[in-house]
Amino acid sequence: MADIVKQTVDKPIQLADQVVKSADEASSFKQECAELKAKTEKLAGLLRQAARASSNLYERPTRRIIDDTEQVLDKALSLAHKCRANGVMKRVFTIIPAAAFRKMHAQLENSIGDVSWLLRVSAAAEDRGDAGYLGLPPIAANEPILCLIWEQIAILYPGSLEDRSDAAASLVSLARDNDRYGKLIIEEGGVVPLLKLLKEGKPEGQENAARALGLLGRDPESVEHMIHGGACSVLAKVLKEGPMKVQAVVAWATSELVANHPKCQDVFAQHHVTRLLVGHLAFETIQEHSKYAITTGKPTSIHHAVVLATENPNSAANKATEEDQSPIPHPTAKHMSNQMHNVVVNTMAMKTANGVKVNQTNGVKPSHHLNNHHHHQNQGGAGKVRELEDPATKSEMKAMAARALWKLAKGNSAICKSITESRALLCFAVLLEKGSEDVRYNSAMALMEITAVAEQDADLRHSAFKPNSPACKSVVDQMLKIIENGDPDLLIPCIKSVGNLARTFRATETRMIGPLVKLLDDREAEISREAAIALTNFAGTGNYLHKDHSRAIIEAGGGKHLVQLSYFGESVVQIPALELLCYIAMNVPDSEQLAKDEVLTVLEWASKQSCVCQLESLESLLLEAKSRLELYQSRGSRGFH
Numbered sequence: 001m002a003d004i005v006k007q008t009v010d011k012p013i014q015l016a017d018q019v020v021k022s023a024d025e026a027s028s029f030k031q032e033c034a035e036l037k038a039k040t041e042k043l044a045g046l047l048r049q050a051a052r053a054s055s056n057l058y059e060r061p062t063r064r065i066i067d068d069t070e071q072v073l074d075k076a077l078s079l080a081h082k083c084r085a086n087g088v089m090k091r092v093f094t095i096i097p098a099a100a101f102r103k104m105h106a107q108l109e110n111s112i113g114d115v116s117w118l119l120r121v122s123a124a125a126e127d128r129g130d131a132g133y134l135g136l137p138p139i140a141a142n143e144p145i146l147c148l149i150w151e152q153i154a155i156l157y158p159g160s161l162e163d164r165s166d167a168a169a170s171l172v173s174l175a176r177d178n179d180r181y182g183k184l185i186i187e188e189g190g191v192v193p194l195l196k197l198l199k200e201g202k203p204e205g206q207e208n209a210a211r212a213l214g215l216l217g218r219d220p221e222s223v224e225h226m227i228h229g230g231a232c233s234v235l236a237k238v239l240k241e242g243p244m245k246v247q248a249v250v251a252w253a254t255s256e257l258v259a260n261h262p263k264c265q266d267v268f269a270q271h272h273v274t275r276l277l278v279g280h281l282a283f284e285t286i287q288e289h290s291k292y293a294i295t296t297g298k299p300t301s302i303h304h305a306v307v308l309a310t311e312n313p314n315s316a317a318n319k320a321t322e323e324d325q326s327p328i329p330h331p332t333a334k335h336m337s338n339q340m341h342n343v344v345v346n347t348m349a350m351k352t353a354n355g356v357k358v359n360q361t362n363g364v365k366p367s368h369h370l371n372n373h374h375h376h377q378n379q380g381g382a383g384k385v386r387e388l389e390d391p392a393t394k395s396e397m398k399a400m401a402a403r404a405l406w407k408l409a410k411g412n413s414a415i416c417k418s419i420t421e422s423r424a425l426l427c428f429a430v431l432l433e434k435g436s437e438d439v440r441y442n443s444a445m446a447l448m449e450i451t452a453v454a455e456q457d458a459d460l461r462h463s464a465f466k467p468n469s470p471a472c473k474s475v476v477d478q479m480l481k482i483i484e485n486g487d488p489d490l491l492i493p494c495i496k497s498v499g500n501l502a503r504t505f506r507a508t509e510t511r512m513i514g515p516l517v518k519l520l521d522d523r524e525a526e527i528s529r530e531a532a533i534a535l536t537n538f539a540g541t542g543n544y545l546h547k548d549h550s551r552a553i554i555e556a557g558g559g560k561h562l563v564q565l566s567y568f569g570e571s572v573v574q575i576p577a578l579e580l581l582c583y584i585a586m587n588v589p590d591s592e593q594l595a596k597d598e599v600l601t602v603l604e605w606a607s608k609q610s611c612v613c614q615l616e617s618l619e620s621l622l623l624e625a626k627s628r629l630e631l632y633q634s635r636g637s638r639g640f641h
Contacts, residue, residue, distance in 0.1 A: 006054040008066050009047055015073035016044035022080035029083045032101040039108040040076060043069070046115040057122045058154040060188045061147075065118050065139055069111040076104055110138035121154045149174065149184050156193035164197050165205030168212050175215035182216050191216065191229045198250075199234050206238065206246040214253030223261035231257070232264075236271040239280070244389045244397050251277060251400035258407040265412045274408055274418050280401040281427045283386065284394065395436045402431065402442035409449040413460055416453045419446075420464035429474035432482065432490075441489055444482070447475060448493040451500035455537075465504045476501070476512070483515045492530050495519065499534025507548040513538065513556050520561035520577070525570040532565070532576035539583040550587035559584065559597040566602050571611070578606050579618060582625035589628040600629045 023037035047069070050057060082096055117137035140147030148170075155167035171190060175182040185191075191213070198209040213231065217223040238250045254273060258265055268274070389397075405424070409416050419425075431443045454461040465472045479494040487494075498512050505512065519531035535558065538549035553559075562584075565577035584591075585599055594600075606612050607622045 006051055008063060009051045009054065012066060012070045012073055013044060013047045013051065015070065015077060016040050016047060019073060019076045019080050020044070022077060022084060026080065026083035029096060029101070033080060033083050035105060036076060036080060036101070036108070039105060039112065040073070043073075043108060043112050043115065046112060046119065049119060050115060053119065053122065056158060057118065058150065058157065058189075061118055061121070061150045061154075065111075065114045065137070068139060069115060072104075072107045072111045076108065079104055113138045121151050123158075145174070145181060146184060146188075149181070149188055149190070153185070153188055153190045153193060156190070156197060161197075161202050161205055164193075165201060165208050168194060168197055168205060168208035171212045172208055172215060175212055179218055182218055183222070185212075186216055186222055186225055191226050191231070195230060195234045198238060203243045203246050206242065207249045210235075210238070210246060210249040210253045214249070214256040217253075217257040217260055220261040220263070223257045223264055226257065227261075227264055227267055232267050232271045232273070236268075236273050236276065239273060239276040244386055244393050247280065248393065248397040248400045251280065251397070251404045255400065255404040255407045258404070262407075262410065262412075265408050265410075265415060268408060269412075269415050269418065274405070274415055275422070277401045277404050277408075278419060278422045278424045278427070280397050281405070281431070282423055283397075285398070285427045285430050286423055395439060398431060398435065399438035399442050402428075402439060402446050406442055406446035406449055409446055409453065411449075411453060413453055413457045416450045416457075417460055417464070419450060420460065423471070425464070425471040425475050429471070429478050432475075432478040437489070441493075444479075444490045444493040444497070447479070448497045448500070451497040455500040455503070461501075461504060465501055467504060467506055467509070472504070480512055480515060483512075483519070491519075491527060495527070495530045495534050499530075499537040502534070502537035502549070503543050505538075505545075507545045510549075510552040513549065513552040517553060517556040517558045517561065520558065520565060525573045528565060528569070529573040529576050532562070532573060532580050536576065536580045536583060539580060539587060541583070541586075546583070547587045550584045551591075553580075553584060554588060554591055554593050559591075559594055559599060563597050563599065563602050566606060575611070575615070575618065578603075578612070579621065582618075582621045585625040585629050586621075590632045594629070595633050600626065600633050603629065 019040045020037050023033040023040070026033035050062075050066075079096070079100060114137045117135070136144055136147050152167040152170045152174075156164050159167065171185055171194070175185060194209045194212050194216075198206050198213065201209060213226065213235075217226055235250050235254055239247055239254075242250065254268065254277075258268060405419060409419060428443045428447050431439050432447075435443060451465070454465055476498070479497055482490045482494045483498065495516065498516065513535070516531045516535050520528050520535075522528045522531070535553055537543065539546050539553060543549060559581075562577050562581040565573055566581060569577055581599060581602065585594060585603065588594065603622055603626045607619070607626065612618055612622065
């Protein structure tokens with residue numbers, strides 16, 4: 001970059017020398033030319049100083065200021081040439097207004113101010129001679145914010161860690177205030193020094209840098225720029241090794257980038273961000289939190305090798321324990337002995353093949369000791385530091401980790417599979433019950449996205465949400481508690497999650513039907529709507545047990561509520577209620593309760609409404625439901641009272 005800047009400065013220096021020479025040879029307006037020469041010499045001195053300091057100059061403002069200065073010197077040279085006119089006739093026909101010199105002197109003064117500011121802003125803080133505000137250069141008269149952005153980014157390059165932290169905090173304020181300012185920060189090269197500060201700064205500076213990066217990634221183009229700048233690797237490194245307060249902000253920034261550009265989900269996953277986030281979620285949530293730490297290098301002991309091998313999803317020992325999804329697994333002594341024996345034999349074989357001698361006298365500790373050993377081995381003193389963090393920081397870390405997992409999981413089967421293959425579901429179940437408000441909300445939203453993907457992905461649904469899985473049962477239990485208690489913030493994501501899992505429940509497992517039916521009578525139309533949609537997942541023909549679930553809905557009193565919503569519900573809930581009513585009528589047309597609730601009359605009334613006629617799918621559903629009901633219900637029993 002220094003060579004490019006030096007080449008940029010060379011031409012204006014040559015122009016300045018030509019202006020000085022022409023001003024010396026002036027035959028008219030000698031006084032004005034002398035002043036022109038003085039100002040140009042001063043400007044030339046500053047330009048030579050800039051050329052010598054080219055390696056320290058901040059490129060973005062340098063290009064703009066030098067370009068403007070070059071244009072000014074071109075005009076000054078043209079004016080000086082006119083003053084060299086010889087002969088009476090040339091002087092008569094060469095008209096130079098007096099205002100031309102005044103205007104040129106002002107432009108040269110502006111260029112002197114611009115180059116002076118450039119030299120000050122590009123210098124280290126201790127070399128500036130003034131510790132405070134640098135002021136605005138003349139070039140910034142029409143756009144002062146751009147100059148302020150230049151100043152802060154310039155500090156991010158050569159400044160001390162404290163100055164860089166303050167500059168990052170200023171960029172946070174600018175990016176938060178206005179989307180356009182965020183765009184300018186990116187365009188003016190702010191991403192690279194922010195990433196550098198995040199990687200090597202002190203905790204406060206790292207927090208400011210991470211917060212700035214999260215605010216800058218407001219659209220796909222900006223996020224793409226940051227990804228190409230190496231944001232993923234830096235964020236992953238901090239999530240693995242940084243202080244917990246910084247990691248919480250980094251997790252938030254990750255969630256922002258992914259939310260605003262979902263296509264970067266896989267790039268983050270490739271940098272193990274998903275696994276790192278699950279590790280933060282599991283820390284002090286479930287016993288085996290240490291299994292989520294990413295290890296680097298080769299095993300350093302047989303105990304370490306055992307843990308590494310047990311973490312391998314393809315290992316024989318791990319397959320043997322996959323079915324046991326209990327929250328705190330404690331295998332029997334015999335099972336553990338066999339498992340450890342197999343793992344040790346395999347590890348010894350691997351090491352022997354690599355020419356590594358194994359000490360066969362090493363004993364095997366019980367699983368929880370192995371995990372503790374592994375935890376301290378990989379994190380050393382950092383593990384103890386994490387444990388000593390204040391509860392508020394730990395809670396914030398879990399909230400932001402859950403938020404990032406929520407954004408990463410959205411619509412991505414591979415990431416959802418990675419999350420569910422870990423103990424994340426158990427973590428979410430625990431955090432839904434015991435977490436802070438933010439932790440519970442973000443956990444509920446993450447589960448909503450994971451179950452939404454599972455609804456469409458049969459493999460994920462069958463592997464992650466098996467009916468006999470304790471992890472799945474724990475999650476469903478907590479969501480049902482929230483639905484029954486009517487927690488306003490968590491209600492909708494939990495309703496959606498249960499609806500997404502409708503195809504995983506057995507015919508005998510009807511405990512979620514009653515609470516959802518009760519919500520059909522909720523005061524808030526949005527909640528009633530989501531309850532109707534969730535129940536439609538149970539009663540719809542896409543569910544193999546739709547007839548059993550439809551009977552359960554009728555027994556819970558769903559018919560009466562759906563009739564009321566179909567007639568008198570708000571527009572937002574009316575259509576979902578009618579759709580659910582149609583499915584129930586099709587599945588159980590011989591129900592006496594449906595006859596008592598006069599469902600056929602409701603369907604006939606609905607088929608004549610304009611809002612229904614505009615929806616072809618609902619109109620055909622209504623016709624089929626009516627025809628099924630008419631086979632089992634006499635016309636004499638119909639009538640709307």
